[in-house]
Amino acid sequence: MISIDIEKKLRAYPGEQMLKIAAQFETSSITKIYGPSGAGKSTFLKIIAGLIEPEYGKISVDDVVWLDTVLKTFLSPQKRKVGFVFQNYALFPNMTVQQHLEYVSDDAQWTNRLLAIGKLETFTSHKPEYLSGGQQQRLAILRAMAIRPKLMLMDEPFSALDPKMKSELIPGLKSIWDELGTTVLIVSHNPQELEGLTAREIYVESQ
Amino acid sequence: MDLTPIWLTLKLAAITTMILLIVGLPLAYWLSKGRSIAKIILEAIITMPLVLPPSVLGFYLLMAFSPKHGIGEWLHNIFDIQFVFSFKGLVLASVIYSMPFMIGPIKSALQQLPLSLSQASYTLGKSERETFIKVLLPNIRASMLTAAILTFAHTLGEFGVVLMIGGNIPGVTRVASIAVYDSVENMDYTSANAYSLILFCITFIMVISVFVFNKYKAKSPLE
Numbered sequence: 001m002i003s004i005d006i007e008k009k010l011r012a013y014p015g016e017q018m019l020k021i022a023a024q025f026e027t028s029s030i031t032k033i034y035g036p037s038g039a040g041k042s043t044f045l046k047i048i049a050g051l052i053e054p055e056y057g058k059i060s061v062d063d064v065v066w067l068d069t070v071l072k073t074f075l076s077p078q079k080r081k082v083g084f085v086f087q088n089y090a091l092f093p094n095m096t097v098q099q100h101l102e103y104v105s106d107d108a109q110w111t112n113r114l115l116a117i118g119k120l121e122t123f124t125s126h127k128p129e130y131l132s133g134g135q136q137q138r139l140a141i142l143r144a145m146a147i148r149p150k151l152m153l154m155d156e157p158f159s160a161l162d163p164k165m166k167s168e169l170i171p172g173l174k175s176i177w178d179e180l181g182t183t184v185l186i187v188s189h190n191p192q193e194l195e196g197l198t199a200r201e202i203y204v205e206s207q
Numbered sequence: 208m209d210l211t212p213i214w215l216t217l218k219l220a221a222i223t224t225m226i227l228l229i230v231g232l233p234l235a236y237w238l239s240k241g242r243s244i245a246k247i248i249l250e251a252i253i254t255m256p257l258v259l260p261p262s263v264l265g266f267y268l269l270m271a272f273s274p275k276h277g278i279g280e281w282l283h284n285i286f287d288i289q290f291v292f293s294f295k296g297l298v299l300a301s302v303i304y305s306m307p308f309m310i311g312p313i314k315s316a317l318q319q320l321p322l323s324l325s326q327a328s329y330t331l332g333k334s335e336r337e338t339f340i341k342v343l344l345p346n347i348r349a350s351m352l353t354a355a356i357l358t359f360a361h362t363l364g365e366f367g368v369v370l371m372i373g374g375n376i377p378g379v380t381r382v383a384s385i386a387v388y389d390s391v392e393n394m395d396y397t398s399a400n401a402y403s404l405i406l407f408c409i410t411f412i413m414v415i416s417v418f419v420f421n422k423y424k425a426k427s428p429l430e
Contacts, residue, residue, distance in 0.1 A: 046326075049326075049330050050329075051326045051329070051330070076329070077326070077329040077330050078329055078332050078333065078334060080330075081330070081331075081332050082330055083330075084326075084327065084330040086323045086326070086327060088321065088323055090321065090323035090324055090326065090327035091327075092324060092327075092328075092342050092346070093346050094342070094345035094346050103331065103333075103341065104331050104332075143327075143331070144330075144331075146331075147331055147332060
């Protein structure tokens with residue numbers, strides 16, 4: 001069970017807006033996060049990952065406190081080890097596809113399985129600049145999966161994939177999430193994109 | 208022609224560049240992360256040699272490290288180290304004088320990298336140090352090379368600051384730029400021309416190599 005209660009000031013024009021979210025997520029559940037642009041969806045994911053600190057907040061995962069601004073508890077992103085898929089992919093320009101996965105895991109069997117799911121087996125020696133947008137996005141997903149995350153945070157993870165590729169990729173990801181018992185939060189703009197995959201939806205709007 | 212000043216200059220430039228690579232990389236990384244009063248003041252101090260007359264910097268170094276005053280006296284009495292009129296002094300002065308040429312391009316390159324690169328590495332469980340070595344540094348290689356070459360080339364051309372702290376001792380502190388000046392003073396234009404031509408050629412080759420190497424790596428060859 002993941003329990004989150006945060007408040008974070010967001011810069012907006014004009015003035016400031018407040019992002020307030022209080023929610024609980026069942027272990028192994030998949031939740032869609034949606035809302036208008038600038039509402040703070042990406043910020044919400046980064047707060048959970050420990051990349052941004054809110055003014056007020058408490059986050060606990062399976063009774064382990066990751067963040068408590070009152071008790072001044074802050075678990076570093078390295079210790080939280082969430083699988084994070086960035087909206088801009090954040091791929092490392094100096095690394096090939098294979099090196100991206102080896103940077104995270106030295107289990108060749110595991111990384112080969114991920115490469116097969118993402119259909120990137122024939123691109124292992126390619127650097128990001130030589131991959132298409134869809135291939136880059138799949139690599140970003142596979143890299144985040146390589147740490148065998150218990151919590152997966154995905155920011156618009158399927159936006160560059162065509163419907164066929166998406167329909168082939170998602171079952172593979174789903175089987176690994178089931179296997180690892182991963183809780184997944186997916187930010188998406190597209191109302192139809194995650195139909196049938198997510199059991200729950202959360203609407204995010206800053207005030 | 209005595210080639211010692213040329214070798215001495217190359218040795219000084221190589222040592223200075225190596226020291227500044229070791230010191231400059233972590234310092235530039237620290238300066239690239241956020242702003243604070245301490246960082247602004249330190250950055251201003253590092254940048255000062257760009258605008259300060261070299262003789263002024265040399266004068267203060269001469270005063271600071273004179274074996275008869277303050278730090279210089281203490282170093283001389285306790286560790287038997289003397290910076291004034293020695294090669295060690297030239298290295299110290301060169302490190303201070305060329306520091307902005309190493310720090311500037313590296314800091315700028317680090318700031319231009321998307322923040323999400325290091326954030327991605329942190330979420331993968333990697334420490335700040337490992338992220339710096341395996342993710343950030345390999346992606347600013349072109350800027351590191353530019354910084355190293357500019358530092359090396361700038362050290363080759365130092366005159367005022369090295370003359371002030373090192374003087375003109377043959378084989379010890381008489382670097383090529385001082386040898387040029389000294390030759391002209393003695394009306395030996397042949398030697399002055401030879402030293403100048405060698406310095407010109409070395410510097411030109413270095414600058415050309417920066418432009419060639421960075422042609423496809425950076426928006427501007429001097430980035």
